[in-house]
Amino acid sequence: MKILGVETSCDETAAAVVSNGTEILSNVVSSQVALHRPYGGVVPELASRNHLRLIDSVVEQALFDARASIDEIDGVAATYGPGLASSLLIGLNVAKGIAFAAGKPFVAINHVEAHLYSPLFANAARGALPMISLIVSGGHTILAHATAIGTHEILGQTVDDAAGEAFDKVAKLLDLGYPGGPEIQNRAENGNPRAIDFPRSMLHDGSYDFSFSGLKTSVLYFLRKNPRSRTGDVCASFQEAVVDVLVGKTVRAAADLRVKTVSASGGVSINRRFREKLGAECAQRGLQLLLAPAALCADNAAMIAGLAYYQLSRSGPSDFSMEIAPSMGLGAGGFSCQHS
């Protein structure tokens, strides 16, 4: 069963074709990072306008790369939330239009849920469930316990800033480029992660929640008091603080719930230090680690098409009256809010 997926929840215009929830036949992401760089940040107006300009050619490219005509597609899926309303509208309506015109089932997908299950799509290791899943990106930092695809509970999430946002804002404080993650990672290579003792917020509070706002403020105050500090040391010490909390809470959740598999997805999960430390902790504790491949970490449509296969098989198609849900969360029960 081949699903065409469309994703326009934030800054990326993306389309992909995935077979049976695992085989990625195409994965087109019209990355706008290069376009945005001169502005020192992602500029959503350009993003929104670009979705409209790019969506047709991105969908066509995805079908072309997959060597599939629309007749050979068995369903059309799109993200309906969470995200920016004006951006979500474009992808959702294009997908509905294609599905309706071609007489195919339409599937509305929760973007965060697609991130959650993305480590499974490429690893073909569905026997690995239950798993503790960390979703960590520019907009989200969520720890969840998934027992089957579409069945999960949220253990904790950030109470203020997402981890990726902290990377970007600290990069801004240091006058580094955008996006902040790769810049900080690269400078951290030449720095001492123990040079500055930045706070590990909430690491030992017993909860699975995260907080990165105080860390950002700590870096701000540190830079004010130490304007001549080595950037490499600040980057390495900041990165270490973020990674310690992310890894610490994830492996503790696995121990507490006696779950033997851990997964990580989302843009921040590509961070080298994060992968290294999570990998070492999991190896030491005998945990199986599933990492989403890099192509599925940043926002993409393959994860949308991947999850849509399971959702279509289990819950059937979504109604064409389904509207965008910009502020939707991960949901407590899986395939959340499908028929609301």
Next chain:
Amino acid sequence: MITSQPVDTHSFEETLRFGERLGRELQRGDVVALFGDLGAGKTALVKGIARGLGITQEVTSPTFTLVHEYTGGRLPLFHVDLYRLDSPEQALAIGIEEYLNGPGATAIEWSEKIESLLPATAIRIRITASDNNVRRIEVA
């Protein structure tokens, strides 16, 4: 409670309580325009506003998605963050006017980016972080 005298808060919880008092008084259509640098405490103040409105959901930073919407309180709260934007035109392109005339209360972080679009009735709040965790809050 709206005072022209600056208020100094000395902790996250105090900033939150300031926001909470403001939240209790907000009316449908009110716009709270927040001004202040990274780490000033803008999101903390909005957390307080949400609490004052009786919203129990966790308020998190909307930097990436630009707008978070909270229902379940006395009024809906639209939490807008313009950090990633450069101009009022970009704010219009994401539909900012719908939040300036919204069916609830709207709190806008990085309001300096849309100075020309702010309604005359907006409650303008500047937060400045000095050392030792002190935040100066000025309401205009």
